[in-house]
Amino acid sequence: MHLSTHFWSSVVTGIALYPREPHKATLLALAGVLVDVDHYVLYALRSGEWNPVEALRYNQRRAFPPRSGETRPRYGPLRSRIHHPWLTLPLVWLLSILWPPFRPIAQGILLHLVLDTDLHLRLDWRVWQRAQGRCEGCRVGGVAVAVHYVEPIQRGGPLWTLNNRTLLCESCLRVLRKRKKTA
Ligand SMILES: [Zn+2]
Ligand SMILES: [Zn+2]
Incomplete structure (x- = not known):
């Protein structure tokens, strides 16, 4: 932080x-x-x-x-x-x-x-409500999901903005991180 x-x-x-x-x-x-x-x-x-x-x-x-x-x-x-x-x-x-x-x-x-x-991130009910428990990448439900930053804070992503937060499953998170690395 x-x-x-x-x-x-x-x-x-x-x-x-x-x-x-x-x-x-x-x-x-x-x-x-x-x-x-x-x-x-x-x-x-x-x-x-x-x-x-x-x-x-x-x-x-x-x-x-x-x-x-x-x-x-x-x-x-x-x-x-x-x-x-x-x-x-x-x-x-x-x-x-x-x-x-x-x-x-x-x-x-x-x-x-x-x-x-990142407790404030992981427990952000706004994201959970928007995603309704499904991964926001692949829309699959019933898998392990967690809230992540789209653009990491260390790289200048906004801290509290809802748009910078997303509920993702493990494999969608990997795709996002890879895309950010090559971007
Ligand atoms: Zn510290
Ligand atoms: Zn997914």
């Missing part, structure tokens, strides 16, 4: 949940963005490059295939354990029960992981 998406969704959620408590709204927004510090640290450790500007540049490039003549390697998803929801969320939940001031931070982390794991 884009850093800017995390930033804006955290700010909006913070203001919505705590309209009269700016320090809590700020904590939520900070937590919602700073979860991604693990990408930066892992990037720096693997590449030996600690300049955050370079890290941001790499972050913008990494979803695209290397340009001709580009020698810099790709480092994969660069996710630490913080990004595993089933590890982080119980811990964060427990902490916010034991220590209530931690709650806005926990909400920020939860929001971040929901966006990163």
